[in-house]
Amino acid sequence: MPFPVRKARPADLDLLAPLRAALWPDASLAEHRDELARILEGRPLSTLPLVAMVAECAGGISGFVEVGLRSHADGCDPGRPVGYVEGWFVEPAHRRKGVGRALLAAAEAWCREQGATEIASDTWIDNGGSQRAHEALGFQEVDRCVNYRKRIGDAPHARGRRST
Numbered sequence: 001m002p003f004p005v006r007k008a009r010p011a012d013l014d015l016l017a018p019l020r021a022a023l024w025p026d027a028s029l030a031e032h033r034d035e036l037a038r039i040l041e042g043r044p045l046s047t048l049p050l051v052a053m054v055a056e057c058a059g060g061i062s063g064f065v066e067v068g069l070r071s072h073a074d075g076c077d078p079g080r081p082v083g084y085v086e087g088w089f090v091e092p093a094h095r096r097k098g099v100g101r102a103l104l105a106a107a108e109a110w111c112r113e114q115g116a117t118e119i120a121s122d123t124w125i126d127n128g129g130s131q132r133a134h135e136a137l138g139f140q141e142v143d144r145c146v147n148y149r150k151r152i153g154d155a156p157h158a159r160g161r162r163s164t
């Protein structure tokens, strides 16, 4: 394989957290470190399995993919869990050289090992480059949507919390 891809391990935390923060800048680096540490230790916040894979380059990591299982995804067979690309990022200097393809191939292999027969993903509506990359790697667009959220209550631990 031209770009070695392997499962990420706890020792990757310092190099990987900034890449994650570059992909999802809404969260702080500290928040990314906390969430990532759990994934690297094999205890992600998700109820279904979730792993991170990294592409190695001289002196570091050029990109990562976070891939997990979801109980369902738009356009996929609702009768079985589906692989899901939760995050996919390659450092700008390493793009358009096949790193993203190698990461996706590793993600697909992991999903097959989990018993999935489909893999799904999403990207932002204004991210044309990512859309082209998904299509180049065999993804078919199944939907375009607007996501909403509305808070309808407090989490149980917040309701019962007392100061000591």
Ligand SMILES: CC(C)(COP(=O)(O)OP(=O)(O)OC[C@H]1O[C@@H](n2cnc3c(N)ncnc32)[C@H](O)[C@@H]1OP(=O)(O)O)[C@@H](O)C(=O)NCCC(=O)NCCS
Binding pocket: 023, 086, 087, 088, 089, 090, 091, 094, 095, 096, 097, 098, 099, 100, 101, 102, 122, 123, 124, 127, 128, 129, 130, 132, 133, 134, 136, 137
């Ligand atoms: C999307 C991303 C991970 C692709 O990584 P990459 O290493 O550049 O991808 P590759 O070089 O392996 O390219 C894979 C295929 O996608 C195509 N592709 C990649 N970026 C493209 C772009 N901007 N425009 C058109 N095609 C593109 C390549 O041509 C290639 O197809 P080919 O082999 O048929 O030529 C990378 O661009 C990235 O990190 N983008 C910012 C973060 C992001 O948008 N992530 C996805 C949403 S979570």
